Amino acid sequence: KAGVTQTPRYLIKTRGQQVTLSCSPISGHRSVSWYQQTPGQGLQFLFEYFSETQRNKGNFPGRFSGRQFSNSRSEMNVSTLELGDSALYLCASSLQLNEKLFFGSGTQLSVL
Amino acid sequence: DQQVKQNSPSLSVQEGRISILNCDYTNSMFDYFLWYKKYPAEGPTFLISISSIKDKNEDGRFTVFLNKSAKHLSLHIVPSQPGDSAVYFCAASAQSGATNKLIFGTGTLLAVQP
Numbered sequence: 001k002a003g004v005t006q007t008p009r010y011l012i013k014t015r016g017q018q019v020t021l022s023c024s025p026i027s028g029h030r031s032v033s034w035y036q037q038t039p040g041q042g043l044q045f046l047f048e049y050f051s052e053t054q055r056n057k058g059n060f061p062g063r064f065s066g067r068q069f070s071n072s073r074s075e076m077n078v079s080t081l082e083l084g085d086s087a088l089y090l091c092a093s094s095l096q097l098n099e100k101l102f103f104g105s106g107t108q109l110s111v112l
Numbered sequence: 113d114q115q116v117k118q119n120s121p122s123l124s125v126q127e128g129r130i131s132i133l134n135c136d137y138t139n140s141m142f143d144y145f146l147w148y149k150k151y152p153a154e155g156p157t158f159l160i161s162i163s164s165i166k167d168k169n170e171d172g173r174f175t176v177f178l179n180k181s182a183k184h185l186s187l188h189i190v191p192s193q194p195g196d197s198a199v200y201f202c203a204a205s206a207q208s209g210a211t212n213k214l215i216f217g218t219g220t221l222l223a224v225q226p
Contacts, residue, residue, distance in 0.1 A: 033213070042216045043214075045213050090156070098144075098211070102158070103157070104155050
């Protein structure tokens, strides 16, 4: 069974641009979550989706948005990029809510 | 406000000895705790978890202890192996909210010396 797949693996953008990151969960998993990892901050929760509905949102500005499609695939979008958005963005999926998360390898975003 | 804290950024142990990684939390609503292991350039992988109704959970070389009164949990790895060298994250959630939202600590880098 394939794991959580995130594309692209690496991304370089400049300030003010926007970016879309993609996540394909493990087959059959209906819950997708997104996390941001920066040095010294650990993993910070961004959003959580279940059956195309956003169930939870972390403390991030409105520039960060996401969605989940009917096939459970998810995308997150960051608009008007800032230098501080440089981070590893991790997607995780689970079969249902209240179950352990399986993480993808992440998308490393660098904002110049 | 860091609700989950891992106060040791790094830990070094000899192969074959015990590794003890510590984690403290402040939110009494947390009722489910997990440990994840992360290698560079990879996503975190699940290691072991514990519900707040237990005080110990064991899986092979890995044991997690939970002290609810102290709001403290620890991960014991016995015996430690060089392949265990990685960053270990402690995470917590309030499962009564029917959510997969995890609050992570900042991680502890474990180095197991051969």
